[in-house]
Amino acid sequence: MPRVACPSCSRPxxxxxxxxxxxxGSVHDHKRHAHELVLCAxxxxxxxxxxxxxxxxxxxxxxxxxxxxxxxxATLFS
Numbered sequence: 377m378p379r380v381a382c383p384s385c386s387r388p389x390x391x392x393x394x395x396x397x398x399x400x401g402s403v404h405d406h407k408r409h410a411h412e413l414v415l416c417a418x419x420x421x422x423x424x425x426x427x428x429x430x431x432x433x434x435x436x437x438x439x440x441x442x443x444x445x446x447x448x449x450a451t452l453f454s
Contacts, residue, residue, distance in 0.1 A: 378428035382406070384418030391428055401425050 377390040378401065385408050391401035400422050408416040 377404075378425055380423055380427050380429060382416060382418040383421055383423070384408075385416050387416075388429065391423060391425065393425070394422065397422070399425055401428075 377392060379388045380391040380401070380403065381387070382389050382403055387406070389406050390404040392404055393401050401424075403418055403421045403423060405419045406416050407414065
């Protein structure tokens with residue numbers, strides 16, 4: 377997921393793509409302070425994906441998925 381600076385607290389948080397609005401995302405829910413129960417005021421704010429400051433790298437799932445399936449099949453009912 378792309379990362380963006382929260383408009384309220386300026387922390388880098390995930391920007392979740394919105395299905396009904398192309399090119400925009402919603403700021404992921406996050407707390408301003410870890411030990412409080414109140415969410416940051418910038419949570420769920422919609423921003424354009426062009427404001428992203430970083431992107432998560434894509435993982436290679438083909439190699440790991442095949443290895444996991446082989447391990448699971450070998451241990452089932454044995």
